Amino acid sequence: MRPARVAAVETLSPRFRLADLEGEALRNVAWTAGQKVQVSIGSGLSARTYTPISWDAESGRTRMLTFAHGDGPGSRWASGLREGDTCQFFGPRRSLDLSGLESPVVLFGDETSFGLAAALRDSPQGASATHVFEVSHVFEVSDVVESRPVLEAIGLGQAILIERLADDAHLAAAEAKVLRLAASGAHFVLTGKASSIQRVSRALKAVGVVSSRVKTKAYWAQGKIGLD
Incomplete structure (x- = not known):
């Protein structure tokens, strides 16, 4: 300790x-x-x-x-x-190994992923002076109005925010945003809610994104404790 x-x-x-x-x-x-x-x-x-x-x-x-x-x-x-x-x-x-990522990167997550996104942006890899390291952020959130100024305060004001809907109906829009970037050869970091990660991961696999381009880390799951 x-x-x-x-x-x-x-x-x-x-x-x-x-x-x-x-x-x-x-x-x-x-x-x-x-x-x-x-x-x-x-x-x-x-x-x-x-x-x-x-x-x-x-x-x-x-x-x-x-x-x-x-x-x-x-x-x-x-x-x-x-x-x-x-x-x-x-x-x-150790939690999520971000080594080996190649630009561009798409980070999908939720409110529990904001800190990770800011850390990646400020890391030597994300802030490399030798080349532009592109990172796109797609977050599912409970309250867009609350989340937007928070992200702006930590330097992530350009993030795409998708407000949660009942029965995860919003995830279709999240998938569309993520898949639109798959053709560019992007690497993907999927974090946050376990079931959302599983759905986006399946969508990426369906369009031919190989597992070596995808890193995942579930921070939480509905009705469960102990995840990180």
């Missing part, structure tokens, strides 16, 4: 907050975009998983975007964060 202090908290919307953690235990830490941290909340072994946006190993500081989904322990912890609070977490640890 790494002890850390909450150095800053910025409320971006009713459910999204940017949190900066700092501490000596965060110095000289090897981190790459896509890795996770598991923050201890409450008592016992209860923890919630986040994808850091950035990590400054020299100063010992990391930034993450929290999303309060529902009224569970994780949402209450994120909503109650205050500057000066302390916390402990495991990590960074």
Whole structure:
């Protein structure tokens, strides 16, 4: 476990907050975009998983975007964060390996994927000075009006947002957006809700996108806990 202090908290919307953690235990830490941290909340072994946006190993500081989904322990912890609070977490640890991606990249996900998208944009690969690394973002979200300014605040204002509909009827539009980019030879990163990932993955396979061009990571599934 790494002890850390909450150095800053910025409320971006009713459910999204940017949190900066700092501490000596965060110095000289090897981190790459896509890795996770598991923050201890409450008592016992209860923890919630986040994808850091950035990590400054020299100063010992990391930034993450929290999303309060529902009224569970994780949402209450994120909503109650205050500057000066302390916390402990495991990590960074392996979660999604983004090595080997070639431009252009299409990242599909949801609110739980915003942090990953920002991390990829700011990574040495995504921000390469030697060539333009194109990344298109397609997100399914519960509230477009809330999500748009959050994405703009973290530098992802050009993302395509598709509002969720009953019975996942919106996923047809999401598939169409993703498949439109498949012909360009894009690599795909599919994250967020497990069932949505499965559907988009099947659609890509149906049009001949080989598995080596697709990376997947389910962060959550309806009615289940324990995913990250």
